[in-house]
Amino acid sequence: xxxxxxxxxxxxxxxxxxxxxxxxxxxxxxxxxxxxxxxxxxxxxxxxxxxxxxxxxxxxxxxxxxxxxxxxxxxxxxxxxxxxxxxxxxxxxxxxxxxxxxxxxxxxxxxxxxxxxxxxxxxxxxxxxxxxxxxxxxxxxxxxxxxxxxxxxxxxxxxxxxxxxxxxxxxxxxxxxxxxxxxxxxxxxxxxxxxxxxxxxxxxxxxxxxxxxxxxxxxxxxxxxxxxxxxxxxxxxxxxxxxxxxxxxxxxxxxxxxxxxxxxxxxxxxxxx
Amino acid sequence: xxxxxxxxxxxxxxxxxxxxxxxxxxxxxxxxxxxxxxxxxxxxxxxxxxxxxxxxxxxxxxxxxxxxxxxxxxxxxxxxxxxxxxxxxxxxxxxxxxxxxxxxxxxxxxxxxxxxxxxxxxxxxxxxxxxxxxxxxxxxxxxxxxxxxxxxxxxxxxxxxxxxxxxxxxxxxxxxxxxxxxxxxxxxxxxxxxxxxxxxxxxxxxxxxxxxxxxxxxxxxxxxxxxxxxxxxxxxxxxxxxxxxxxxxxxxxxxxxxxxxxxxxxxxxxxxxxxxxxxxxxxxxxxxxxxxxxxxxxxxxxxxxxxx
Numbered sequence: 001x002x003x004x005x006x007x008x009x010x011x012x013x014x015x016x017x018x019x020x021x022x023x024x025x026x027x028x029x030x031x032x033x034x035x036x037x038x039x040x041x042x043x044x045x046x047x048x049x050x051x052x053x054x055x056x057x058x059x060x061x062x063x064x065x066x067x068x069x070x071x072x073x074x075x076x077x078x079x080x081x082x083x084x085x086x087x088x089x090x091x092x093x094x095x096x097x098x099x100x101x102x103x104x105x106x107x108x109x110x111x112x113x114x115x116x117x118x119x120x121x122x123x124x125x126x127x128x129x130x131x132x133x134x135x136x137x138x139x140x141x142x143x144x145x146x147x148x149x150x151x152x153x154x155x156x157x158x159x160x161x162x163x164x165x166x167x168x169x170x171x172x173x174x175x176x177x178x179x180x181x182x183x184x185x186x187x188x189x190x191x192x193x194x195x196x197x198x199x200x201x202x203x204x205x206x207x208x209x210x211x212x213x214x215x216x217x218x219x220x221x222x223x224x225x226x227x228x229x230x231x232x233x234x235x236x237x238x239x240x241x242x243x244x245x246x247x248x249x250x251x252x253x254x255x256x257x258x259x260x261x262x263x264x265x266x267x268x269x270x271x272x273x
Numbered sequence: 274x275x276x277x278x279x280x281x282x283x284x285x286x287x288x289x290x291x292x293x294x295x296x297x298x299x300x301x302x303x304x305x306x307x308x309x310x311x312x313x314x315x316x317x318x319x320x321x322x323x324x325x326x327x328x329x330x331x332x333x334x335x336x337x338x339x340x341x342x343x344x345x346x347x348x349x350x351x352x353x354x355x356x357x358x359x360x361x362x363x364x365x366x367x368x369x370x371x372x373x374x375x376x377x378x379x380x381x382x383x384x385x386x387x388x389x390x391x392x393x394x395x396x397x398x399x400x401x402x403x404x405x406x407x408x409x410x411x412x413x414x415x416x417x418x419x420x421x422x423x424x425x426x427x428x429x430x431x432x433x434x435x436x437x438x439x440x441x442x443x444x445x446x447x448x449x450x451x452x453x454x455x456x457x458x459x460x461x462x463x464x465x466x467x468x469x470x471x472x473x474x475x476x477x478x479x480x481x482x483x484x485x486x487x488x489x490x491x492x493x494x495x496x497x498x499x500x501x502x503x504x505x506x507x508x509x510x511x512x513x514x515x516x517x518x519x520x521x522x523x524x525x526x527x528x529x530x531x532x533x534x535x536x537x538x539x540x541x542x543x544x545x546x547x548x549x550x551x552x553x554x555x556x557x558x559x560x561x562x563x564x565x566x567x568x569x570x571x572x573x574x575x576x577x578x579x580x581x
Contacts, residue, residue: 012385018377022451023394026401028421029409041419044428086304093300105301107568112312114505114564116512118536119557122550123318125540146311149304178297207402209515210533214541224515228404231411231519238412238419245405256400257393264463267456268501271574272463 033059033243040238059243065226069248072206072222074137079144080201084194086145087152092182094153095160096168106154110269113150117210128215135217143211148201151269155200158270159193160186196262199255206252223248316557323550330544342551351527352535352552359531359559362446363510367503369450374457374502375495381458382465399455407519410448411437415520441521441529448516453509457502464498465491497574504567511560532556 032040034051059065094102124143125134133139163186171185187194209224216225227248230241256263264272323342327335346352381392398406414421417435426433436444468491476486514533517523523530523538530538536556540549 008383008385011380011383015380015385015391016387018380019391019394022454023397025409025414025451026397028413032413043419043424045421045424086307090301090304093297097297097300099298103572105305107572109304109308110571111564111568112308114508114560114567115312115316116508116533116553116556116560117514118512118533119319119553119560120312120315121536122322122540122546122553123315126318126322126546127315142311146308149308153301153304203400207400209402209404209518210512213515213518214537224402224404227402227408228515228519230408231522241408241412245408249401249405252402253397253400256396260393260396263396264459268460268505269571271501271571272460272498 029242030246032239033246035239037237037239040242055239055243056247059240060247063244065223065244065247068221068223068226071137071216071220072224075140075144075220075222076202076205078137079141079148079205080198082141082145083148083152083201084198087149088156088194091153091156092160092186095157106157109150109153113147113269121211121214124211125214134215135219135221137220139215140212140220140222143215144205144208147208147211148204151200151204151266152197154269155193155197155266156190158265159190159197162193163189193262196259196266199259200262200266203252203256203259319550319553319557321550322546323554325547325550327546328544329546338547342547343554346548346551346555354527355530355532355535356555358442358527358529359511361442362449362513362529362531363507365446366449366453366510367506369446370453370457370506371499371503373450373454374461377454377458378461378465381462395458396455398452399459401452403452403513403515404519406448406452407516410444410451411520415444437521438525441525445517445520445529448520449510449513452516453506456506460498460502461495464495468494497570500570501567501574504563504570507563508560508567511556511563532559 031047033055034053035046035049036052036054039046039049094106128134128139133142167185167189168181171181176185206222207224208222209228212222212225213228216222227245230237230245259266324338324340325335326338326342377395381388381395412420415436417423417433417438422436423433434440473486473490476490481489512533513531514537517529517531517534518537521529523534527535532552532555536549536552539545539552543549
């Protein structure tokens with residue numbers, strides 16, 4: 001939209017200000033992680049200080065942080081892989097070989113993603129307890145695979161539908177097998193979408209708390225659960241807490257920044273591009 | 274599965290070559306089976322448990338009860354409060370994020386230096402895990418003694434207030450709005466970017482001011498995006514748990530206890546599986562009302578091909 005030059009400057013300055021204010025808590029967390037504990041809760045709040053890495057060392061190596069980070073990595077990685085392995089063939093068929101049931105299947109899948117976790121938590125807890133799946137990586141991987149499967153199916157389907165039909169038709173006339181068509185023609189065309197889908201699954205699995213909190217105790221507890229134990233930090237460990245919290249979000253925030261172009265599509269199950 | 278097989282047969286008869294395609298139509302079966310086992314069977318079990326008197330602390334006294342849990346839950350005054358809290362949180366978060374989301378999307382829908390960085394900064398609160406957001410706000414911002422907001426109040430000569438004690442609900446809403454504003458912003462920005470610029474220029478030539486443009490061209494165009502974003506966000510916010518757990522533990526009292534947190538307490542602190550399941554069924558009903566509208570909007574968007 002055309003605007004007066006000075007109005008334009010004003011709006012831009014205002015945008016910078018808003019972005020700074022909204023980002024400030026995160027910036028403050030990062031700054032605090034490099035302070036001494038004394039500086040961390042000094043009054044007035046300190047913007048300039050002697051940075052130290054001491055709290056990072058303590059937060060990462062003198063606590064159970066790394067154990068929980070490994071849990072998060074295992075659960076996130078394997079649940080994403082499982083969701084892709086199950087979801088890609090399904091979305092392939094739902095995109096290219098539609099039946100009268102396809103529409104229902106898609107809507108049903110999305111409804112499983114949008115229903116409240118509290119609607120299934122009690123039976124899952126009982127089943128997991130009886131099967132010995134509580135506080136195990138496998139248990140969490142099963143839950144997160146189910147959580148991300150509808151996302152994979154919807155997103156990959158929307159990417160498959162973008163592949164020009166002529167290309168598929170030509171290859172089918174040439175008599176390529178399903179596997180060849182999939183591996184050598186379709187997959188290379190949807191590779192960027194595949195990466196974006198994987199990244200989104202990772203973001204959701206990495207950040208999930210409700211199931212993790214109720215289904216794990218210590219052995220399989222991911223970082224999100226570990227961080228929640230800081231809810232009563234009371235000012236004494238702010239710097240260490242900030243270091244741990246920054247480390248906990250850093251990998252996935254970077255993944256989100258990389259995938260930000262596809263973020264909208266993923267958040268809306270491919271409905272908005 | 275029986276349906277898929279039926280399709281296989283009927284179309285097989287028409288064209289022999291189709292059988293290959295029909296086999297390919299079975300590819301979704303593993304996904305469907307997995308989702309049935311992990312989500313639908315527990316859903317049915319929730320219904321089943323809701324008909325029982327069953328406390329995990331006294332597993333020997335598990336008995337079938339019928340529908341008694343449902344009126345028991347409904348007549349509990351705490352449950353009414355919990356439902357109201359859930360609605361207050363959901364409605365305020367959706368309204369505020371919508372207002373801020375539209376404003377930010379409009380601000381970002383211009384060309385200016387550093388746009389990429391600004392956009393990246395603005396989406397970051399959404400990428401951060403909810404427990405980190407809550408821990409951060411609770412300790413660093415809301416702490417009544419050392420928190421940044423307390424310091425700010427002192428500098429401005431205002432009285433310090435303990436947000437999490439005195440205005441717990443507002444504190445919870447602030448944190449969730451902070452987290453979810455980027456979600457609205459991103460979807461509405463995608464909507465703005467798909468706007469037809471010729472139409473806007475034509476209206477401007479006809480002398481339409483910014484407000485008229487917004488009201489009669491931008492807003493109608495955004496309607497579909499707003500519907501989608503509002504419905505999805507509603508479904509997610511109805512189930513908010515982490516922020517409340519960390520920030521207030523549902524308190525003071527039950528002032529900030531929503532349905533998710535209330536069910537968590539019923540199931541895993543009082544171990545009352547029967548009543549927790551009945552509450553779970555109410556949560557499912559509440560979500561389903563929103564979900565039905567959502568599926569309709571989504572299906573219409575697919576058919577008209579506007580949002581895709």
